[in-house]
Amino acid sequence: MTQISYSSPAKIILSGEHSVVYGKPAFVTAIDLRLTVTIEAGEKGEKHQAVDHIEELVLSYLRKAQKIEKKPFSCTITSDILIGRGMGSSAAFCVATVAALLHFYSGKEFNKQTINSLAYQAEKFFHGMPSGVDVSASCFGGLIFYRKEFEFLKHISSLNFKIPQPFQDNLFLIDSGKPAETTAEMVKAVGKRYNDMPKEMEQTLMRIEKITKRMVISIVKEDVQMFAESIADNQKELEDLGIISKPTKQLLKQLSPFGVGKVTGAGGLKEGSGMILFLAQNKKELGNYLKKQNIEYVSFKQDFEGVRIV
Numbered sequence: 001m002t003q004i005s006y007s008s009p010a011k012i013i014l015s016g017e018h019s020v021v022y023g024k025p026a027f028v029t030a031i032d033l034r035l036t037v038t039i040e041a042g043e044k045g046e047k048h049q050a051v052d053h054i055e056e057l058v059l060s061y062l063r064k065a066q067k068i069e070k071k072p073f074s075c076t077i078t079s080d081i082l083i084g085r086g087m088g089s090s091a092a093f094c095v096a097t098v099a100a101l102l103h104f105y106s107g108k109e110f111n112k113q114t115i116n117s118l119a120y121q122a123e124k125f126f127h128g129m130p131s132g133v134d135v136s137a138s139c140f141g142g143l144i145f146y147r148k149e150f151e152f153l154k155h156i157s158s159l160n161f162k163i164p165q166p167f168q169d170n171l172f173l174i175d176s177g178k179p180a181e182t183t184a185e186m187v188k189a190v191g192k193r194y195n196d197m198p199k200e201m202e203q204t205l206m207r208i209e210k211i212t213k214r215m216v217i218s219i220v221k222e223d224v225q226m227f228a229e230s231i232a233d234n235q236k237e238l239e240d241l242g243i244i245s246k247p248t249k250q251l252l253k254q255l256s257p258f259g260v261g262k263v264t265g266a267g268g269l270k271e272g273s274g275m276i277l278f279l280a281q282n283k284k285e286l287g288n289y290l291k292k293q294n295i296e297y298v299s300f301k302q303d304f305e306g307v308r309i310v
Helices: 049-062 089-106 112-127 133-140 165-169 183-196 198-220 224-241 246-258 283-292
Strands: 003-015 026-041 073-079 143-150 153-159 171-175 259-264 275-280 297-299
Touching: 003 089, 003 133, 003 198, 003 259, 003 275, 026 089, 026 133, 026 198, 049 089, 049 112, 073 089, 089 112, 089 133, 112 133, 133 143, 133 153, 165 171, 165 224, 171 283, 183 198, 198 224, 224 259, 224 275, 246 259, 246 275, 246 283, 275 283
Parallel strands: none
Antiparallel strands: 003 026, 026 073, 026 143, 143 153, 171 275, 171 297, 259 275
């Protein structure tokens, strides 16, 4: 096979941003916006440094079983995922690239556990110490409940239920603008706030944990009212964490006649705060308003496949 393509989905955090760093759970879903990596045999064009890094990881893994020589190839990436919006574009890239290179060098498809494990190693290239939840969502698809007790003790549970279709039909991802800060900078800012006021911050984080669990229950029970309340309560706590910019707060206020929303991801303070997960009361009115205001948005669609060969 001279050409191999794999695609993997984006992810969004439904609840648990930042609190996940402090041992609280995060509730995450894969969504149907995809990044595709195509590997073609033969030297064609430049390769990204990150691709070289992943190639070394893959070869190191495969060489445990057999002797494998490097082969020339080119790598093409296409993506529907907005970069720098907390949607896991780097995780999707790692998952798809690992899957494609494993196949390219071995001539066969690999199981998702192996792809996930190598993609987690690869994501350290981008994020230093990633939680592992982004690559798991991108690799396996569906809903994931994640908690890190210690660096050596992490629970990643794939949940066997879906976000109900009536919820999905009224869910949107609205772009509040790309944050000026990186995820690492936002994590650091929350850490400083925690050190300055540990008692207040711990209470906020405990409230977020309760909201995260309530959101899971709202989906299991298909209780849209409870789900809407969880979104609204979650946004209030994220504002208390100090990760939402003034323009984003203003945007959410403008959107309040149409439903409820919360920032999803690390947030941002100077400019935009990334994507907003928004549950509409009237999706037609919301769509008209967003178009009139020139605000970018996409309909929410859950992904259940995870990484797949194209």
